[in-house]
Amino acid sequence: HFANVEMTPGDPILGLTEAFVADTRPGKVNLGVGIYYDEQGRIPLMRAVREVEQALALEAKPRGYLPIDGLPAYNQATQKLVFGADSPLLAAGRVATSQTIGGSGALRIGADLLKKVLPQAKVAISSPSWENHRVVFNAAGFEVVEYAYYDPTTHGLNFEGMLADLGKLESGTVVLLHACCHNPTGVDLTTQQWEQVVALVKERKLFPFIDMAYQGFDKGIDADATAVRLLAASGIESFVVANSYSKSFSLYGERVGALSVVAATRDEVLRVQSLVKRTIRSNYSSPATHGGALVAGVLNSAELRTMWEQELTEMRERIHAMRAGMVEKLAVHGAPQFDFIQRQAGMFSYSGLSKAQVDRLREEFAIYAIGTGRICVAALNTNNLDTVVAAVAAVSR
């Protein structure tokens, strides 16, 4: 039966990590995968998470199944974080949130849900976008098209192109929008630009699908959710939000995320939620207990939530410092053209390095980046910054 199965291309990002792990050169640096590393180059186990985990270990609770849509305490806390604790949508009962298997699970459940509700719709993603967006929406049966986003000449946003492309989409098209810390470019919209996009989405009757995988990684919990808050206030009746805690809680392998569905009325949201639960059942039945309990334990304790937000702030400030340090040091090395790295947000930067330059970084300097030139600035630290800067300057000459 399998004799004719051909090799399927692997994930370029995770494949690069395999090559990195196999590399025996000392001082190697992985700027490929989107993971936040601390100053010591380790994936942090956050202080507040550790507290909850230790308490849970002492409780030694039984591990029954969670409800299909996950832990209620997790879903309630997630809604408040995503929409804001004083959100009128929450007060009106117009949001249903389901714990999912990571942000990726939320994307897939959201995609499967929308395929049932909007079977003829296309999905529009930014050019470029996270590779898995296309993969997931194609797998759910959607045709995926692109809207203009990144401008390689300015290393910033092609906002006019974006508005023009969104304006041409048929009504009912699902528009995937990165809430903040755009992956892979690091290029985000200003609040004013979001206001214009939301107005256009409303006028053209597009269906917004927000992917928020990096809440808290640029400006803060509330500021990074501007897109969600503006959509919520716009009068648009329905949209969905997929959020992930992989980065903001440093819980990658625990697979913690959620899908929130906004509907026109409380009654409508109940019916949609029954369809979400059916969709989850047919995919994986119910989510996992441990990661959800960790996040819920932190978010539902005032003390631990403050502790978590403080550490997240330290993480975000460290990224900002690494961006500033990189730009400053590159200028000293005679490469001032990289100043845009400081204007980009979140974990990633589209560095403008070519495939050939990225290949040289890897082959000559043991520095791993994505072939598109995407680098993960959250993998820089004061120990590897000089090495990376010297290598980037060398391949840029």
Ligand code: PLP
């Ligand atoms: N969306 C974007 C833009 C991402 O970068 C990621 C990263 O992993 C995800 C979704 C998926 O999150 P998770 O790892 O929680 O599945």
Ligand code: TYF
């Ligand atoms: O873009 C990244 O690097 C992160 C991590 O299949 C990731 O979002 C990359 C590829 C993948 C899953 C997660």
